[in-house]
Amino acid sequence: MENVIELQHINKSFNGFQVKDLSIAVKKGYVTGFIGGNGAGKSTTIKLIMNLLQQDSGSISIFGMNYMQHEKEIKQRIGFVYDENIFYENLTLKEMKKIIQPAYKNWDDKAFQYFVDQFELPLNKKMKTLSKGMKMKASLTFALAHHAELIIMDEPTSGLDPIFRRELLNILHDLMQNGDKTIFFSTHITTDLDRIADYITFIQNGKHMFTKEFYKIEEEYAIVKGTLDLLDRETEQEFIAIRKTNSGFEALTAHKNRVANLFGDTVILENPTLEDIMYYSKKGGELYV
Amino acid sequence: MYSLIRKDFLLQKHIVLLYIAILLLFSLFVEASVYVGFIFSLSFIMSACSLDEKDNINILLNSLPYTRKEIVASKYIGALLFTLLFVIVMYVGDFLVNGNNGLLLLKEVMLILGLVMITTSFLLPFLYKFKMQYLHMAMVGVVVIYLLTISFFIKNLHDVIRALTLKILALQEIQLYFFAMLIIVILYIGSWLLSIRIYERKVF
Numbered sequence: 001m002e003n004v005i006e007l008q009h010i011n012k013s014f015n016g017f018q019v020k021d022l023s024i025a026v027k028k029g030y031v032t033g034f035i036g037g038n039g040a041g042k043s044t045t046i047k048l049i050m051n052l053l054q055q056d057s058g059s060i061s062i063f064g065m066n067y068m069q070h071e072k073e074i075k076q077r078i079g080f081v082y083d084e085n086i087f088y089e090n091l092t093l094k095e096m097k098k099i100i101q102p103a104y105k106n107w108d109d110k111a112f113q114y115f116v117d118q119f120e121l122p123l124n125k126k127m128k129t130l131s132k133g134m135k136m137k138a139s140l141t142f143a144l145a146h147h148a149e150l151i152i153m154d155e156p157t158s159g160l161d162p163i164f165r166r167e168l169l170n171i172l173h174d175l176m177q178n179g180d181k182t183i184f185f186s187t188h189i190t191t192d193l194d195r196i197a198d199y200i201t202f203i204q205n206g207k208h209m210f211t212k213e214f215y216k217i218e219e220e221y222a223i224v225k226g227t228l229d230l231l232d233r234e235t236e237q238e239f240i241a242i243r244k245t246n247s248g249f250e251a252l253t254a255h256k257n258r259v260a261n262l263f264g265d266t267v268i269l270e271n272p273t274l275e276d277i278m279y280y281s282k283k284g285g286e287l288y289v
Numbered sequence: 290m291y292s293l294i295r296k297d298f299l300l301q302k303h304i305v306l307l308y309i310a311i312l313l314l315f316s317l318f319v320e321a322s323v324y325v326g327f328i329f330s331l332s333f334i335m336s337a338c339s340l341d342e343k344d345n346i347n348i349l350l351n352s353l354p355y356t357r358k359e360i361v362a363s364k365y366i367g368a369l370l371f372t373l374l375f376v377i378v379m380y381v382g383d384f385l386v387n388g389n390n391g392l393l394l395l396k397e398v399m400l401i402l403g404l405v406m407i408t409t410s411f412l413l414p415f416l417y418k419f420k421m422q423y424l425h426m427a428m429v430g431v432v433v434i435y436l437l438t439i440s441f442f443i444k445n446l447h448d449v450i451r452a453l454t455l456k457i458l459a460l461q462e463i464q465l466y467f468f469a470m471l472i473i474v475i476l477y478i479g480s481w482l483l484s485i486r487i488y489e490r491k492v493f
Contacts (some may be wrong), residue, residue: 014492047493052352070356070357072352073354075352075353078352080352082345082352084348086345086349088300088346093387098299099292099296099300100353102292103292103353103355104354
């Protein structure tokens with residue numbers, strides 16, 4: 001399967017923060033959810049992918065091209081949505097369009113108008129008066145108006161109300177129905193991903209933990225609940241992290257079947273949420289690193 | 290790259306119109322001068338830079354299909370184009386209102402362009418490296434030095450500058466002009482390359 005984004009052995013350190021030997025591949029034609037806690041390196045990774053930051057070592061290839069030689073070709077095919085406002089505050093959407101439109105060869109005015117209508121965006125109001133959700137939709141409109149093949153979104157849902165979030169997810173869902181778009185989508189609101197993500201990429205402390213198909217996570221990972229007497233040095237090895245209380249333990253395992261065979265009926269197995277995985281991985285990371 | 294220059298124009302189209310109106314109004318009372326052309330051009334270039342210096346705007350521009358070289362180039366080429374625009378408006382206004390079409394015209398245009406280029410050569414790398422607020426501090430420093438100079442060292446600095454301007458405009462030696470222009474162009478290109486170097490390493 002073709003990879004749209006490939007990061008290989010990326011190292012980058014600055015301001016006391018480090019990305020270590022990060023390798024990520026994003027598959028063409030799918031939605032990849034990019035998760036990790038605050039300060040895990042999500043924004044840094046996205047900035048590296050957008051060439052806003054240069055890596056200290058390692059290679060980045062987008063659509064099979066590198067930024068050194070093909071910066072403009074690559075960016076022609078990328079649409080971007082950021083968490084922060086990236087518009088000139090005192091311009092209207094119409095004026096922003098005049099500035100952004102000439103940058104793209106594939107600009108499609110009809111598509112722009114279509115999404116402006118669909119998202120009910122005001123063309124003649126200054127950008128600074130638009131709500132966060134509106135600005136996000138405006139960014140998405142620009143991305144869609146030049147028929148971007150790859151849409152990169154950095155925390156597009158943070159700070160949006162639930163209705164707006166669901167609306168965005170529906171839009172993205174519809175986008176994926178017709179065409180060969182790829183979406184790379186960072187978030188720490190992991191429930192957003194339940195509805196649309198095909199793959200999950202998880203990073204922590206600047207390190208890549210895993211990239212997996214969403215449904216496989218449920219097959220491999222489990223929350224295990226049982227009594228404390230079941231735990232000993234050997235069985236603890238099976239878990240990423242364990243939370244002990246007076247009444248028993250709760251732990252995350254990445255080997256659901258093995259744990260099921262090992263403990264049999266003495267424990268309860270539950271499907272973990274992405275949040276469970278993030279929480280226990282962080283806990284495990286603190287314990288064993 | 291052309292669209293980046295167009296962007297600077299669109300962003301400030303009201304200011305451009307205002308400046309042009311003021312320049313035309315100016316020509317009713319005073320003759321076109323090197324000083325006026327220089328100040329107008331420079332203030333326009335500065336405000337174009339200040340609009341773009343925010344991190345989020347840099348993120349926007351760098352996410353669009355432009356290279357960092359082009360973003361820097363648009364400022365250097367734009368500076369020349371906008372200066373020419375103001376100079377042309379100023380002298381055309383002067384011609385229409387006052388009927389002046391002095392022989393000094395070309396020399397004055399060259400002098401304005403030269404002064405703008407020299408100032409821009411120092412300003413742009415500074416602005417790419419630091420933010421506007423540091424420029425204000427630096428300007429305060431320059432003003433202090435200037436005040437010290439005229440009150441203690443060269444009390445007739447203004448006269449000296451005026452005399453120098455006239456002298457330069459009166460100069461006949463084409464070779465000397467040519468030489469000065471060459472040095473300014475080299476300075477400008479050097480500053481341009483330096484700005485690219487600074488901007489390519491910048492983190493947003």
